Amino acid sequence: MATLKVPASVPSPAEDAEQLHKAFSGWGTNEALIIKILAHRNALQRKLIHETYAATYGEDLLKALDKELSSDFERAVLLWTPVPAERDAYLANEATKMLTANKAVLMEIACTRSSHDLFMVRQAYHARYKKSLEEDIAHHTSGDFRKLLVPLVSSFRYEGDEVNMTLAKSEAKHLHEKISEKCCSDDEIIRISTTRSKAQLNATLNHYNNQYGNAINKDLKTDPKDEYLSLLRATIKCLTYPEKYFAKTLRLAINKMGTDEWALTRVVTTRAEVDMQRIKEEYQRRNSIPLDRAIAGDTSGDYEKILLALIGHGDC
DSSP: OOOOOOOSSOOOHHHHHHHHHHHHSSSSOOHHHHHHHHTTOOHHHHHHHHHHHHHHHSSOHHHHHHHHOOHHHHHHHHHHSSOHHHHHHHHHHHHHSTTTOOHHHHHHHHHHSOHHHHHHHHHHHHHHHSSOHHHHHHHHOOHHHHHHHHHHHHOOOOOSOOOOHHHHHHHHHHHHHHHHTTOTTOHHHHHHHHHSOHHHHHHHHHHHHHHHSSOHHHHTOSOTTOHHHHHHHHHHHHHHOHHHHHHHHHHHHHHSSSOOHHHHHHHHHHHTTTTHHHHHHHHHHHHSSOHHHHHHHHOOHHHHHHHHHHTTOSOO
């Protein structure tokens, strides 16, 4: 359920590339034209524009945009323009760096992309950084975080709907026993979380809830200051109700003392072509305000315009 508005009749990649080149020429940059084109093209269309621009003008489009733009608007455009696998590879690499380290971003990418998409991210990471994503995560994390994150990003889950109810019951029992014993980094908890299909995991967690009277994430909330438990809860939420996870991430980004623009930009650019409609519905249900109003109240200028366009509130 994407929100991206693409016009019924889309100009050719050559025409779009020419218009973007014009937007960079002369006095000042034509930001409105950049938004009009890039914020209303899907991933394949943006890929063709990118390739056509390089072939026509001998310059990488992202480098041209980087030279012309600045601040939060620049980051939004530079994250939005590449194909999803390359965007995710960049975000994952950034999330391992000391100053921008963010384990939640790595977990997000691992848990909310399809098995095929996650495989494409690993390929793009390999091509761009000459290392594997697993290698970098193993190098930059330790202890329970490494134990959870490395298999998460290595996963290739079954995507179908088939469920083994006997297995769901036995794994729910094991999860409950280990959580009751406060052994939340138990190998089996990690194995179930990182290898089971989303349908199987949902069946296990539903049985857990029915059998033991509590949602698993409630039982994992024993110590709100425990960062590993927080990441494990977020993992389960991302695997089972991604729209709830992203709606909460957006609320925290917007409601902070000062906006967390990095989180806001990341969620909008990575989910606009995926499930933004569901995220918007969940956001309004939880916060009694439409997401577009919340964004408009907290951002301004071209940055506000591109975010609103990507969540479906801009003219084609």
